[in-house]
Amino acid sequence: MSVTPPRHGHAFAAERPPDALQRYSEASRLTHWAVALAYVLLFCSGLALFHPFFFWLSGLFGSAALMRVLHPFIGVALAVLFFAYASRLWRENLLLPSDRRWLRGMLGYMTGRDELRVEGKYNAGQKLMYWSMIGFVAGLLATGLLLWRPYVAPAIPVDGRRLAAVLHAVFAFVMFVGIGVHVYAALWTRGSMRAMTQGWVTRRWARYHHPGWYERETAGEPPPDRRESA
Numbered sequence: 001m002s003v004t005p006p007r008h009g010h011a012f013a014a015e016r017p018p019d020a021l022q023r024y025s026e027a028s029r030l031t032h033w034a035v036a037l038a039y040v041l042l043f044c045s046g047l048a049l050f051h052p053f054f055f056w057l058s059g060l061f062g063s064a065a066l067m068r069v070l071h072p073f074i075g076v077a078l079a080v081l082f083f084a085y086a087s088r089l090w091r092e093n094l095l096l097p098s099d100r101r102w103l104r105g106m107l108g109y110m111t112g113r114d115e116l117r118v119e120g121k122y123n124a125g126q127k128l129m130y131w132s133m134i135g136f137v138a139g140l141l142a143t144g145l146l147l148w149r150p151y152v153a154p155a156i157p158v159d160g161r162r163l164a165a166v167l168h169a170v171f172a173f174v175m176f177v178g179i180g181v182h183v184y185a186a187l188w189t190r191g192s193m194r195a196m197t198q199g200w201v202t203r204r205w206a207r208y209h210h211p212g213w214y215e216r217e218t219a220g221e222p223p224p225d226r227r228e229s230a
């Protein structure tokens, strides 16, 4: 079955069609955006702590001293919220044999040349991003805890703290690149942002991007011409 690709870009304002499919609950969306907000705050304060060139960013937090106190607390909040959110998605992100095919044909898919059948709720790119986010959030939390000044750091030998500081910066940098790709893909795929802002997607979006998920979601429904809302 060939499905016309939806245009790229994003649309926030469209009204929810009666036959739209629910992709994210309110609780999931709220948690996701709380994680995103925590991430932005951590990114700004992390940069200000990392290099004097970015010191001006500490103004966002009132003062540099307050920012230094807040950074680890926001980090723990991000980890708690992220793992609460991610723990509900792991099953949908397990890698399947069909994901290998997707990864091989990814470029053709992104340029709209090829159609790649996605079996699950997420494509292989999203799944790899999911598992790398798990790794990086865990790595940032572990190394960040070792550096936490009044509480943990005094008990850690200086070489251990130095290694933790280097790893913390490396993890933060790679995660920044990963989140950049995540945000770019979210904005580039028309209809994805609406899934995370309003919770729903059109049937056309689901059929084109995640046909396996679409078929599971609509299994057992009467054919389209007999559906009241069609």
Ligand code: HEM
Pocket: 023, 032, 035, 036, 037, 039, 082, 086, 089, 093, 122, 126, 127, 129, 130, 133, 179, 182, 183, 186, 192, 193, 194, 195, 196
């Ligand atoms: C800051 C701006 C962000 C934007 C605009 C954004 C946007 C989105 C959108 C539109 C989706 C839905 C994709 C779909 O259902 O196909 C999504 C899913 C998701 N987002 Fe974000 N996001 C942001 C930040 C983050 C951060 C900071 C994290 C984690 C540290 C994160 C983790 C996730 C995860 C785990 C999913 C589910 C997809 C999967 O399991 O692969 N997001 N995001």
